Amino acid sequence: MSTLLVSSPTAAPKALQQPAWPDAAVLERVTERLGAGLPLVLAAECDTLRRRMAAVARGDAFVLQGGDCAETFRDLSLDTVSRKMDTLFATADELSEAMFLPVVVVARLAGQYAKPRSQPVETKDGVTLPSYRGDAVNGLEFTAEARTPDPHRMLQMYAASGATLNVVRSLLAEDGGQAACRELFVSHEALLLDYERPLARTDARTGETYSGSGHLLWAGERTRNADDAHIEFLSRISNPVAVKVGPRATPQELLALVDRLDPGREPGRLTFIARMGADRVRDALPDLVETVAAAGAPVAWVTDPMHGNTVSAPSGHKTRHFDTVLDEVTGFFEVHRALGTHPGGLHLEMTGEEVTECVGAGVGLGDVPRRYESACDPRLNRSQTRELGRLVAELATPVGV
Numbered sequence: 069m070s071t072l073l074v075s076s077p078t079a080a081p082k083a084l085q086q087p088a089w090p091d092a093a094v095l096e097r098v099t100e101r102l103g104a105g106l107p108l109v110l111a112a113e114c115d116t117l118r119r120r121m122a123a124v125a126r127g128d129a130f131v132l133q134g135g136d137c138a139e140t141f142r143d144l145s146l147d148t149v150s151r152k153m154d155t156l157f158a159t160a161d162e163l164s165e166a167m168f169l170p171v172v173v174v175a176r177l178a179g180q181y182a183k184p185r186s187q188p189v190e191t192k193d194g195v196t197l198p199s200y201r202g203d204a205v206n207g208l209e210f211t212a213e214a215r216t217p218d219p220h221r222m223l224q225m226y227a228a229s230g231a232t233l234n235v236v237r238s239l240l241a242e243d244g245g246q247a248a249c250r251e252l253f254v255s256h257e258a259l260l261l262d263y264e265r266p267l268a269r270t271d272a273r274t275g276e277t278y279s280g281s282g283h284l285l286w287a288g289e290r291t292r293n294a295d296d297a298h299i300e301f302l303s304r305i306s307n308p309v310a311v312k313v314g315p316r317a318t319p320q321e322l323l324a325l326v327d328r329l330d331p332g333r334e335p336g337r338l339t340f341i342a343r344m345g346a347d348r349v350r351d352a353l354p355d356l357v358e359t360v361a362a363a364g365a366p367v368a369w370v371t372d373p374m375h376g377n378t379v380s381a382p383s384g385h386k387t388r389h390f391d392t393v394l395d396e397v398t399g400f401f402e403v404h405r406a407l408g409t410h411p412g413g414l415h416l417e418m419t420g421e422e423v424t425e426c427v428g429a430g431v432g433l434g435d436v437p438r439r440y441e442s443a444c445d446p447r448l449n450r451s452q453t454r455e456l457g458r459l460v461a462e463l464a465t466p467v468g469v
């Protein structure tokens with residue numbers, strides 16, 4: 069008889085950042101319905117993205133990944149989706165022209181409805197309630213009713229994601245009728261395991277398991293432990309996957325992730341999204357990139373210059389400064405240039421709307437409360453995204469051109 073239950077190979081791995089659903093029977097009915105639903109994306113599309121990401125990993129392409137921090141049911145409309153797509157495509161075109169490389173466009177869209185939080189509860193005027201964890205879990209409004217996790221919201225997320233993809237596919241087909249055929253893939257953080265697990269399906273062509281919830285899924289900085297449930301879930305699907313990497317990550321942790329997620333060392337399977345902070349990227353990133361390269365792991369490296377650079381505005385809103393965001397991207401390019409590795413992409417929290425959530429490039433600190441619509445982190449608006457695209461294009465233009 070073993071008393072070492074903690075290290076038992078059958079023990080369920082730890083799942084961090086999961087909601088405390090109040091009713092197990094309701095949860096079960098919802099997950100059954102999700103399991104019986106159609107997949108939102110096809111395995112063959114995920115394979116196509118894996119090939120595109122393989123080109124990124126080899127240095128033959130660049131990826132632009134972007135969208136809301138948290139999609140919301142309230143803000144979902146034909147206009148918001150189409151303006152987000154327009155902004156991403158216009159930015160991608162500019163980057164592509166400057167870099168002489170194809171740019172793969174991967175939106176944070178059609179599934180970005182669950183959020184990890186620093187604190188499990190929020191207190192206002194002496195009242196403490198569960199933190200908002202994304203529209204897939206609870207409501208943003210600060211009332212006990214809204215903040216109580218409700219599994220039915222996962223069905224709403226599934227419906228909203230399916231409807232979003234329907235519009236995306238129609239817009240692409242319409243655009244393709246007049247211009248060059250566009251490709252757009254969708255991605256989100258695979259955080260909410262009660263949503264992700266039922267939507268993972270066996271592909272009849274290959275017998276492999278794929279997530280049917282999005283083309284590319286990533287594990288966040290808070291849930292990336294190689295032995296925990298989120299990485300275990302990603303290890304079981306054949307989609308291209310990514311992991312966010314913050315400044316406290318160690319080379320050993322990244323090697324463990326490579327072993328777990330890309331044991332076959334296949335370019336296109338695994339992407340690391342570095343979100344170091346502008347003040348850390350130049351000292352924290354080189355060791356990680358070098359160690360991974362020395363181990364022969366063909367990962368793609370992408371910069372997320374948003375999540376390490378969040379500060380408080382005088383109004384109390386979370387904000388980010390455009391110049392700091394640009395500084396982190398610049399540092400990311402410097403590090404890769406010095407090591408002779410490929411700066412493979414840019415991951416942004418952005419929107420096609422002219423919100424005033426991030427400061428700089430036309431938005432003053434005092435403007436922040438004027439049009440702050442994000443349910444979680446501050447996004448670059450359309451103009452700021454285009455401006456950043458122009459500046460990164462300059463930065464990325466090959467020397468001598």
Ligand SMILES: O=C[C@H](O)[C@H](O)COP(=O)(O)O
Nearest residue numbers: 137183184185186187444445
């Ligand atoms: O992307 C989201 C945020 O960075 C994450 O949810 C943490 O935010 P918080 O510190 O406000 O909880």
Ligand SMILES: C=C(OP(=O)(O)O)C(=O)O
Nearest residue numbers: 137288289290312343375
């Ligand atoms: C929570 C997020 O990022 P990270 O895991 O890098 O903090 C996010 O991308 O919204």
Ligand SMILES: [Mn+2]
Nearest residue numbers: 137417444445
């Ligand atoms: Mn965010």
